[in-house]
Amino acid sequence: MGWDRNQMAARAAKELRDGYYVNLGIGIPTLVANNIPADMTVTLQSENGMLGIGPFPYEDEVDADLINAGKQTISELPSSSYFSSSDSFAMIRGGHIDLTVLGAMEVSEGGDIANWMIPGKMIKGMGGAMDLVAGVKKIIVVMEHVSKNGDPKFIPECTLPLTGKNVVDMIITDLAVFQRADHDSPFRLTELAPGVAAEEVRDKTAAHYVE
Amino acid sequence: MQKIFADATAALDGLLFDGMTIAAGGFGLCGIPERLIDAIVASGVKELTIASNNAGIDNEGLGKLLRTRQVKKMISSYVGENKEFERQFLAKELEVEFCPQGTLAERMRAGGAGIPGFYTRTGVGTQVAEGKEVKNFDGEDYILERGIRADLSIIKGWKADEVGNLRFRKTARNFNQPAATCGRICIAEVEEIVPVGSLEPDCVHLPSIYVKRMILGAPYDKKIEFRTVREREDA
Numbered sequence: 437m438g439w440d441r442n443q444m445a446a447r448a449a450k451e452l453r454d455g456y457y458v459n460l461g462i463g464i465p466t467l468v469a470n471n472i473p474a475d476m477t478v479t480l481q482s483e484n485g486m487l488g489i490g491p492f493p494y495e496d497e498v499d500a501d502l503i504n505a506g507k508q509t510i511s512e513l514p515s516s517s518y519f520s521s522s523d524s525f526a527m528i529r530g531g532h533i534d535l536t537v538l539g540a541m542e543v544s545e546g547g548d549i550a551n552w553m554i555p556g557k558m559i560k561g562m563g564g565a566m567d568l569v570a571g572v573k574k575i576i577v578v579m580e581h582v583s584k585n586g587d588p589k590f591i592p593e594c595t596l597p598l599t600g601k602n603v604v605d606m607i608i609t610d611l612a613v614f615q616r617a618d619h620d621s622p623f624r625l626t627e628l629a630p631g632v633a634a635e636e637v638r639d640k641t642a643a644h645y646v647e
Numbered sequence: 648m649q650k651i652f653a654d655a656t657a658a659l660d661g662l663l664f665d666g667m668t669i670a671a672g673g674f675g676l677c678g679i680p681e682r683l684i685d686a687i688v689a690s691g692v693k694e695l696t697i698a699s700n701n702a703g704i705d706n707e708g709l710g711k712l713l714r715t716r717q718v719k720k721m722i723s724s725y726v727g728e729n730k731e732f733e734r735q736f737l738a739k740e741l742e743v744e745f746c747p748q749g750t751l752a753e754r755m756r757a758g759g760a761g762i763p764g765f766y767t768r769t770g771v772g773t774q775v776a777e778g779k780e781v782k783n784f785d786g787e788d789y790i791l792e793r794g795i796r797a798d799l800s801i802i803k804g805w806k807a808d809e810v811g812n813l814r815f816r817k818t819a820r821n822f823n824q825p826a827a828t829c830g831r832i833c834i835a836e837v838e839e840i841v842p843v844g845s846l847e848p849d850c851v852h853l854p855s856i857y858v859k860r861m862i863l864g865a866p867y868d869k870k871i872e873f874r875t876v877r878e879r880e881d882a
Contacts, residue, residue: 482818483748483749484674484675484677484818484821485674485818485820485821486817486818491877492875492876492877493876493877494876494877494878494879495876498871498874498876499817500676500677500869500870500871501677501678501805501816501817501818501819501869502817502818503674503675503677503818503871503872503873504818506873507674507675507676507677507872507873508872508873508874508875509871509873509874509875509876510875512817518815518817518818518820519820520752520820520821520822520823520824520825520852521674521700521748521749521751521752521821521822521824521825522752522753522755522756522824522825524749524752525748525749525750525752525753526753528749529749529753529767529768529769548772559726559733559736559737559743560725560726560727561723561724561725561726561727561745562724562725562745562747562748562775563724563725563747563748564724564747564748564749565747566747566749566750566769566770566773566775567747567748567749567750567769570767570768570769570770570771571749571768571769597773597774598772598773598774599773600771600772600773601771601772601773602772
């Protein structure tokens with residue numbers, strides 16, 4: 437039981453508010469875009485220099501000059517705007533983006549996040565993730581509760597190189613939701629996915645949290 | 648003063664030397680100065696330090712300069728999708744300074760604006776902060792990052808007028824704008840050169856002062872890394 441990828445994205449979408457400017461990471465976070473309530477105006481930012489990301493283009497509209505931060509072809513909206521990478525990150529670093537949803541390999545009980553590097557293995561780089569977690573008002577992590585090996589990903593201290601220290605506000609996994617009121621407070625288990633017992637979450641979590 | 652050169656090789660004449668630093672525009676393969684990259688490959692200049700958000704992909708963009716082993720060091724935020732890069736990096740044949748994307752953009756912008764360093768919260772408490780000054784402002788820690796001054800900037804624009812006022816197109820603007828400002832000399836390759844007076848002054852993205860040399864790079868066969876499309880609902 438628990439939530440599938442789409443349901444996790446739908447849960448994250450419940451944190452959207454009318455008028456929000458939002459940056460979505462690659463993977464499950466991208467699916468949040470499909471779950472924006474119809475009566476809400478939410479503007480998506482792409483850190484390569486665009487506000488107002490439209491849907492994927494029709495085949496005959498594909499434009500090599502119009503891509504998202506995942507380098508996928510996209511389309512523009514009547515309300516879209518373009519700008520440089522330095523302006524884009526001024527928006528991000530300057531605290532003008534309301535919300536970001538990111539994937540993670542590990543999150544610590546103190547709100548640290550690791551999602552950019554596995555030493556000796558994955559050496560792709562951090563892209564804009566460090567800037568996003570340092571600058572955006574609210575940081576939501578969406579991730580599987582345990583790794584492919586079954587190891588907890590919400591743990592006392594991250595073992596992988598950090599993307600940001602004490603930055604995560606909310607964690608949505610396939611089993612549960614954890615939130616904290618501020619960066620000095622511990623995470624609290626606030627929701628269980630359908631069919632998931634608090635005991636299962638306890639068994640699969642190494643981090644300390646409040647129930 | 649004539650800014651328009653016949654081709655990329657002519658535009659680069661006298662500017663290249665071993666061990667130099669080059670700032671390049673582009674994001675992935677979007678808006679990369681491909682004619683200039685090809686001419687730099689052909690020149691054989693080596694030991695390059697290149698500040699660019701990405702490192703191209705295998706045999707596209709800056710990937711070509713990696714393949715020919717002309718690059719000593721990359722300053723980049725994301726280098727995925729490039730096997731040759733990964734091989735050289737793991738074999739310690741290539742030095743890489745991973746720099747957060749926004750910090751890289753700001754390092755170029757600052758360098759071009761005469762600002763030698765700036766404080767940012769990005770990277771605090773991570774390995775990016777190692778060896779950097781930490782300063783507390785209003786209860787928050789920030790790290791000192793340096794502006795980048797390059798020997799040469801290479802960028803790709805859409806339309807320029809004959810004196811070098813330039814416009815970009817859609818998300819191909821990306822790092823081209825800040826990269827243009829941080830080089831001692833900037834060369835722009837563009838898709839179209841139009842007569843002075845045909846660009847609306849209010850709509851110039853990069854004022855001519857930054858563009859010292861220029862070439863018409865068209866026709867372009869623009870590459871797409873991930874072609875994603877949707878179906879028409881009622882075809």
